[in-house]
Amino acid sequence: MNQILDLLIFLIPIYIANSSPVVLGGGAPLDLDNTLPDGERILGNGKTVRGFVAGTLAGTFAGGLVSLVYLLPFFPSPLIQFTAAFFLSFGTMTGDALGSFMKRRMHVGSGRPFVLDTIMFLIVALVFVVPFASAALYQPLNLLFFLILTLILHPLTNYLANKAGLKSVPW
Ligand code: CTP
Ligand code: MG
Numbered sequence: 165m166n167q168i169l170d171l172l173i174f175l176i177p178i179y180i181a182n183s184s185p186v187v188l189g190g191g192a193p194l195d196l197d198n199t200l201p202d203g204e205r206i207l208g209n210g211k212t213v214r215g216f217v218a219g220t221l222a223g224t225f226a227g228g229l230v231s232l233v234y235l236l237p238f239f240p241s242p243l244i245q246f247t248a249a250f251f252l253s254f255g256t257m258t259g260d261a262l263g264s265f266m267k268r269r270m271h272v273g274s275g276r277p278f279v280l281d282t283i284m285f286l287i288v289a290l291v292f293v294v295p296f297a298s299a300a301l302y303q304p305l306n307l308l309f310f311l312i313l314t315l316i317l318h319p320l321t322n323y324l325a326n327k328a329g330l331k332s333v334p335w
Contacts, residue, residue, distance in 0.1 A: 166300065170236055171309055174301070177230075178289045181223025181253035182260065183321060186330050188222065189215025194261060200268075207264045208274035216257045223253025238301040248296040252289045259288025277335035282318045286310060 191214045195206035227249020231242040239245035263284030264274070272278050290302075290310070300306075319335065326334035 166237065166303070166306055168309070170238075171306060173230060173234060174236055174238065175310065175313070177223035177227035177249040177252040178256050178286065179317070179321075180226040181219040181256040181289075182285050182318075183325070184222040185212070185215030185219045185257075185260075186325055188218035202269065202271075204268040204271060205274070206268065207261055208268055210274040211261050211264050216261065219257045219260075220250070220253045223256060224250040227252065238297045240298075244296055248293050251292040251296065255289035255292030256285045258292070259285035262288060275333055277333075281335070282315055283311065286314050 189212045191212050193205075193207065193209050194211045194213055194216055195208070198206050200206055224246075228246050230236075231245040231249065235242055236245055239248055263278075263280040266280055266284070267276070267278050268274075270278075290307075293301075322331060323334045325331040
């Protein structure tokens, strides 16, 4: 396993991208209100264009700031690390939307808790950054660390966001 600090810093764009739409999202839904033949929305009202764009930008910005001051061992240069921050953030938002797509196909309502909420964004973000990151990132112990941390942090931050009045439900 790599240094825990490096792994935590690596996760910054992912977590910023994933959490900022709760505050910055709203407006037109990504699926433009469209429904599939199964009777369910493509993605639902929980995935908005503004949330998707804001999450991608916020995560990229956070990762950009990090790349100015700290070069992670997984990237050869600050510029590539910055580029990776974009793909991590974009991947996070894509994975989040993909999770909603799968939830709707299984008739799980928007805003209902589901296991995919916790891991889909992480998986897609890690896949999107494959072209930029060294193989060292994908060591099994690192992946296990990401998984366990996310399984703890995601419910915890959702609970706190609910207590702080940012989310109507504690998940
Ligand atoms: N959000 C958004 N746009 C996105 C992602 C999230 O506007 N692309 C906002 C929405 O207000 C959403 C909130 O962030 O309700 C919480 O996001 P999330 O828990 O991912 O969505 P859910 O409402 O739970 O919907 P789903 O069941 O589809 O995951
Ligand atoms: Mg949710």
